[in-house]
Amino acid sequence: MAEDEPQGKPADQAHWTRVADDWIAWARSPDHDAFWAYRTALADFIGGGDGEVLDVGCGEGRVSRLLGTLGYRVTAADAVTAMVAAAAANGSAHRYAVADIAALPFGDQRFDKVVAYNVLMDVADVPGGLREISRVMRPQAELVVSLVHPFRDRGSFAGPAPDAPFVMQGSYFGRERFEGREERDGLVMHFAGWSQPLEAYAAALEGAGLAITAIREPIPAAGDGAARWQQWTRLPMFLWLKARPLVSPP
Numbered sequence: 001m002a003e004d005e006p007q008g009k010p011a012d013q014a015h016w017t018r019v020a021d022d023w024i025a026w027a028r029s030p031d032h033d034a035f036w037a038y039r040t041a042l043a044d045f046i047g048g049g050d051g052e053v054l055d056v057g058c059g060e061g062r063v064s065r066l067l068g069t070l071g072y073r074v075t076a077a078d079a080v081t082a083m084v085a086a087a088a089a090n091g092s093a094h095r096y097a098v099a100d101i102a103a104l105p106f107g108d109q110r111f112d113k114v115v116a117y118n119v120l121m122d123v124a125d126v127p128g129g130l131r132e133i134s135r136v137m138r139p140q141a142e143l144v145v146s147l148v149h150p151f152r153d154r155g156s157f158a159g160p161a162p163d164a165p166f167v168m169q170g171s172y173f174g175r176e177r178f179e180g181r182e183e184r185d186g187l188v189m190h191f192a193g194w195s196q197p198l199e200a201y202a203a204a205l206e207g208a209g210l211a212i213t214a215i216r217e218p219i220p221a222a223g224d225g226a227a228r229w230q231q232w233t234r235l236p237m238f239l240w241l242k243a244r245p246l247v248s249p250p
């Protein structure tokens with residue numbers, strides 16, 4: 001059951017509202033996208049626990065379900081009503097909220113852990129979103145973030161060969177809108193968001209009073225279907241980090 005409904009839909013949410021059905025089909029199709037090749041490494045990075053965790057930008061709930069298997073009590077939140085409804089229909093979490101990252105309907109210091117898995121690239125106001133996340137974190141809490149690696153959107157592999165060169169277009173620096181369409185095995189997905197350098201995320205964390213405690217550049221797991229992601233064993237597709245509230249000096 002949703003805890004709250006936003007009064008109006010911010011302009012940057014229109015995209016995900018439009019593509020919600022496509023995303024639900026895309027994310028629910030096992031081994032369809034890269035998530036599945038990184039899932040075991042993600043579980044290891046997050047680690048087990050029994051605290052209260054917020055999965056912000058939960059989509060149809062696959063990260064929430066993973067967090068549940070790790071032992072956490074999970075609150076799944078997303079700005080798009082259809083996503084939260086899909087997460088709830090699959091019993092993905094213990095609680096649900098329709099909520100924009102910039103206005104979380106929770107009291108201060110409510111969570112032991114917050115997970116923002118591949119959502120910050122979709123958010124117009126990353127500094128505002130991270131300040132809101134920081135507000136709902138307990139003093140000892142941990143934030144786990146996955147980003148599409150900041151240089152990922154700035155270039156592409158020149159061909160399908162495993163050793164094809166990665167060619168960068170334009171500059172790594174600056175904030176750019178990205179839009180792209182992917183089609184695979186009969187499913188189509190339109191992605192849209194903002195590409196920003198790592199420094200922009202680091203500055204937003206700093207501004208929210210959060211200190212980075214770990215960084216990982218994971219590689220996809222070997223196994224069935226791994227050939228599809230082989231190029232990404234040479235370059236990181238994702239950037240994972242952990243951050244904790246800065247402790248003020250006494």
Ligand SMILES: C[S@@+](CC[C@H](N)C(=O)[O-])C[C@H]1O[C@@H](n2cnc3c(N)ncnc32)[C@H](O)[C@@H]1O
Binds near residue numbers: 035058101
């Ligand atoms: C790429 S999907 C990732 C979903 C999920 N984390 C996963 O990996 O399966 C991005 C999600 O972020 C949500 N989202 C985008 N902007 C948001 C915002 N400002 N506040 C909360 N959720 C947002 C979208 O509705 C969408 O469900």
